[in-house]
Amino acid sequence: MASKTLGGCALAIGILASGIAAAADPEVAAPPLGASDWVVQVTPYLWASGMKGGVSPFERAPTAHVDVPFSEVWDNLNFGGFASIWARRDRFVFAGDLMYVNLSAAEVVGPLPDLAPELELGAELDTVQFYAAGLAGYRVVDTPQFSLDALAGGRFWYVSNDLTLQLQNVGSRSFEQSFSWFDPLIGARAFYNITDKLSVMGQADIGGFGVGSDLTWSLLGTVNYVFDDHWSASVGYKHLSVDYDEDGLLFDVEMSGPVIGVTYRFGGPAGG
Known part of the structure; x- marks a missing residue:
C-alpha cells in the first residue's frame, strides 16, 4: 500500500518538473557595446519536460523511483506559469527565471488485505512548486557576430x-x-549571429556544492528568429539535473525536454 501511494506522490513531484526551466530565456541579439540604456527581454515559455530519478516528498518516506514522460505531466497539470527575463547595460548582464506550478495526482491504491480487504484506499497528492533563479554577469567577449x-x-x-x-x-x-x-x-552563456534574423544561443550552469543540493547543473540550447525590433521566437532543448537530499527529503532527478518561447524586447533595437 505504501509503495503505491508513494508512486502517486512521485508522479506528482515528477509533474512539477515540467515547470522547472532554469534561465530558459532565448536571447536575441543585443545592441552594440557603448549603448548606455538598459535593453530588456521578457519571455513567456513552455518546457515540455519529463523526469527520471528518485523522490521522497515526505520525511522518513521510502524513495519512489519515477520515469514520467511529458504526456503524464500534462494530464496532471492544474496551472502553470513560466516567464524569464534578460537584461543588459554595456557589458553588465542579468538573467532571471520564474515558475509557479500546481498539480494533482490521484490514485486508487487498492484493498487492505490485512486490515479491511473489502475496502479500498485512495490517495491524492496536490503539489505546489515555486522556482526563481537570478544570475548576474559580465560580457567578456562582445563582437557583432559573437558574444x-x-x-x-x-x-x-x-x-x-x-x-x-x-x-x-x-x-x-x-x-x-x-x-x-x-x-x-556559476555559468556561462554564448550567443552567435548566423544572419541578421537567425541566431543560436547556448547556456550552462553548475552549482549546489552542498549549500542546498549536493550538485545541480543545466544545459540549454536554442535557435532564435527575430521578426522585428521587438518580437522574436525561439525553440531548443533543455536538460537539468539536481541532487537534493536533506532531513529525509529527497529530490534527485534529471529533467529533459524541448523548450519554446516568444520574446518581447524593449529598450533597444534587435541586433547582436
Whole structure:
C-alpha cells in the first residue's frame, strides 16, 4: 500500500518538473557595446519536460523511483506559469527565471488485505512548486557576430505537498510537507549571429556544492528568429539535473525536454 501511494506522490513531484526551466530565456541579439540604456527581454515559455530519478516528498518516506514522460505531466497539470527575463547595460548582464506550478495526482491504491480487504484506499497528492533563479554577469567577449557572458547567482526552490488518504466509507486523513533550498550557481552563456534574423544561443550552469543540493547543473540550447525590433521566437532543448537530499527529503532527478518561447524586447533595437 505504501509503495503505491508513494508512486502517486512521485508522479506528482515528477509533474512539477515540467515547470522547472532554469534561465530558459532565448536571447536575441543585443545592441552594440557603448549603448548606455538598459535593453530588456521578457519571455513567456513552455518546457515540455519529463523526469527520471528518485523522490521522497515526505520525511522518513521510502524513495519512489519515477520515469514520467511529458504526456503524464500534462494530464496532471492544474496551472502553470513560466516567464524569464534578460537584461543588459554595456557589458553588465542579468538573467532571471520564474515558475509557479500546481498539480494533482490521484490514485486508487487498492484493498487492505490485512486490515479491511473489502475496502479500498485512495490517495491524492496536490503539489505546489515555486522556482526563481537570478544570475548576474559580465560580457567578456562582445563582437557583432559573437558574444560570451560569465555568470554567477543562484536558484531558489520551494515545494509544498498535501497528501490525502481516503479509506472507503471510513474517512480520510491528510499529511502536509513543505521544503525549500537555495543553490549557488556559476555559468556561462554564448550567443552567435548566423544572419541578421537567425541566431543560436547556448547556456550552462553548475552549482549546489552542498549549500542546498549536493550538485545541480543545466544545459540549454536554442535557435532564435527575430521578426522585428521587438518580437522574436525561439525553440531548443533543455536538460537539468539536481541532487537534493536533506532531513529525509529527497529530490534527485534529471529533467529533459524541448523548450519554446516568444520574446518581447524593449529598450533597444534587435541586433547582436
